[in-house]
Amino acid sequence: MTDRSASPRFALNHMTVPGLDMAGLFGLARRLGMDEVEIRNDLSENGSPAKGDIRAVPAGEARRLAREAGVTIISINALQRFNAWTPERAAEAVELADYARESGARALVLVPVNDGTGQADGERQRNLREALTALKPILAERGLTGLVEPLGFEICSLRSKREAAEAIAYVAGENVFRLVHDTFHHTLAGEDAFFPGLTGLVHISGVADPALAYPEMRDAHRVLVDERDRLGNAGQIRTLLEGGYDGPLSFEPFAQEVHDFQEPEREIAASMVFIRHAFEKAAA
Structure with missing residues (x-):
């Protein structure tokens, strides 16, 4: 199989720079040499949509901004609690899927x-299959991919990528x-299984x-990946x-110290350099 690890490419999740509006996010990505971004519907301040929250930007405006910046919106993050399927969740899924399209x-x-x-x-397997069964036509009719994200926290109802993969197969x-x-989340879940052929997106962050x-x-502990990283990002991605x-590889740090960077472009660029060098060292 071809070794693609020598040329990783990066994307920018809005969580990295939540203080920027959507146009600012797109512009920063381009200055960093990226042409793929993730936008979010959960960037809020005091319960109101933040300036980067998609709820504050009409879908047509988001499309125009992306086109003018030369970026592709690879995902909207996220439909929360998707595996607790209710009429309210179904309505939210349709609303977000329409916005995505x-x-x-x-x-x-x-x-x-x-x-x-x-x-x-x-219970958790049954709930997951029910949600995927219901989401399948909603997404397919709009030409969208559903990106299932297991979380490694001990309290999460879906920690295992293997369990998610089995449910995806179950619903064809x-x-x-x-x-x-x-x-x-891969580290926190303690899961050693990788599913590269079924993986549609990689989120990267470190803990120092x-x-x-x-x-x-x-x-809150998730920072940019650097030499202090305890999660083994380089090995996982490789x-x-x-x-x-x-x-x-989409940057998704949540730590306030990252959000407070005065020069995020410089800090993100340094993380990109570190990751690329880590690949080169591992390949040597």
């Missing part, structure tokens, strides 16, 4: 229930659904705090690329 986005990220409920063996959804491999045990790690994954 009209904005030119290619996929909708699907985030599972993460509050300690729905974890029982049998391979033409509609793909996995998100998040390097943070040496005092944290893995079960103690939270989104495994995926060597296995045939040919999509982008």
Whole structure:
């Protein structure tokens, strides 16, 4: 199989720079040499849409901004609690899928229930299959991919990529659904399985705090990947690329220290250099 690890490409998730509006996000991505971005519907301040939140930007305007900047919107992040399927969730899925189609986005990220409920063996698999069955025609009719993102937290109802892959196969959804491999969540879940052929997106972030045990790690600890990284990002991504994954590596740090960067372009560029050098070292 061809080794693609020598030429990783990057994308920019809006969570990296939530203080920028959508046009600012697109412009920053281009200055960094990226042409793929992820926009979000969960960037809020005091319960109101933030200036980067898609709820504040009409879909047609998002499409125009992306076209003018020369970027592709690879996903909208996210339909939350997707595996607790209700009439309200169905309506939200249709609303987000319509926005995705009209904005030119290619996929909708699907985030599972993460509050300690729905974890029982049998129950969680049943709930997952029900949700995927219902989402399949909603996404397919709009030409969208559903990106299923297991979360590594111990309270999550979907921690395993293997379980997600089995559910996708159960609903014959391979033409509609793909996995998100998040390097943070992969580590927290303790899962050693990789599914490069079924992976549609990779989220990258690091954890630098040496005092944290893995079960103690939270989104607030997720920083840009550098020499302090405890998650083994370079090894994870290399495994995926060597296995045939040919999509982008999308920066998704949540830490406030990243959001407060005065020069995010410089910091993100440095992380890109570090990751590329790590690949070169591993390939030597």
